[in-house]
Amino acid sequence: MRMILVNGESREHVEIADRGFQYGDGLFETIAVDNGQAVFLGRHLDRLKAGCRRLYIPFPDIELLVYETSTLCQHSSKAVLKLILTRGSGGRGYRQPDVIQPTRVLSLHPFPSFPISILGKFASAYEEQGIAARFCSTRLGLNPALAGIKHLNRLEQVLARAEWSDPVIQEGIMLDMNDHVIEGTMSNLFYVKNDMLFTASLALAGVAGVMRSIIMALSARHNLPVVEHAFSKDELLSADEIFVCNSIIGIWPINKIANTRFPVGSKTRQIQVWLDQFKHEVICGDI
């Protein structure tokens, strides 16, 4: 099933000289594919464009990206599309070439197989019943120049994900060097306390996920205040509800962190409903 397009051509390889390989000098997007459509493609391309601006990588022709996405996804009922954009090939050394010709890599992967929802109205048991999480000891470094960007320098996440292999634990929660909770290894994190929604400020570390921005927009639309701030492990553990999110999993409630249990609460359920409705609107072309 795996298919890859490199600069529009079917290939499985990239040049050794590509700065994505040499330095992690690039960006990526991970996009759900549903019935041949790349879900929230416009938002993913907007974020890619914002990342390009911050890393001074020329953003490719958007029609081309949309065309290639459609070519790759059109016959796929359910899959994951990964889009990588690098600064292209260049000589040895950090200095970027005078003319940058970005490399774009679109690859299609099987959708992960999550346990099936018992009630049937959720996409997976994790969405329905929640997941167990742990705190990782690997910290996120602090760097405002890179914070928020979904770039290819992901060793911190690799090291954090290597901390556990227990299949019962679905996500690891990462703190930054200031002991602030930032996100999951592959997700953003929200918590509910006193009927308000909180998430980490990403000014110094973390990835500003597309699903995170959708949840914040939906909350604003429904008059649920969202506070972006810096918070500690203890503040998180005193939350009423916690959930993680990304473009592939949607919203997964957290029902347990280490030995602390959390209910799958009404606010989390409400936001899951808003997200479902929103997906339906977008797929039906209303927005």
Next chain:
Amino acid sequence: MRMILVNGESREHVEIADRGFQYGDGLFETIAVDNGQAVFLGRHLDRLKAGCRRLYIPFPDIELLVYETSTLCQHSSKAVLKLILTRGSGGRGYRQPDVIQPTRVLSLHPFPSFPISILGKFASAYEEQGIAARFCSTRLGLNPALAGIKHLNRLEQVLARAEWSDPVIQEGIMLDMNDHVIEGTMSNLFYVKNDMLFTASLALAGVAGVMRSIIMALSARHNLPVVEHAFSKDELLSADEIFVCNSIIGIWPINKIANTRFPVGSKTRQIQVWLDQFKHEVICGDI
């Protein structure tokens, strides 16, 4: 002249699925080649091994690495060898595969052409007369889990090197998020003050260069105290002498940072002599 070996085979490409490309999940070494020999190869392989231990990447058979290095370098009088070692190919997602088969990439590049030394006894005019440097505004993030390692997550260096294009400036000096001076974009930095040698502590940020470790070993051998500590821009600017170093350039004195001038001092000259003698010893097989 460019030649590349990927896992021992002559190739110019690497798999898209390689974790080096996907996440910068790997390490590298940049090694001078002189008269068919990879200079200080043992020390480079030692550092690579130390990096492998910290990132949990299996270190390849050392005889194989030495053999491939020799194959690539033997007919080259002067060149740069780049050795990249990644965690190999793996599925989508940060979790590493159960069986890790690292990818090793050895590539040979032209030696950079530096201006010629006037007196003729130095390898370049930069070694002889020194270089102009600047302070970069891009900061190094803080992360003890990654500090010191020559890994493939190098976006900070790419952004820092993109800050200037003035050909008169040969190196950019990087500070960390705590306003401590750490290193150059492609080099380690030392300064001399009151006949003592100082360099940055790399506990939170920076790359522990092979040339840096050689200079520290040579200084110890010749009873010149070296202090690894945290220091500010102002402390650096009040130095008696400053130099940067790496495996390709050797030791370049800094004669100017922004508007502050520095002499090419006697301690720097002394260390250049020690390094020359040491290179000769190593190449002649005495050590």
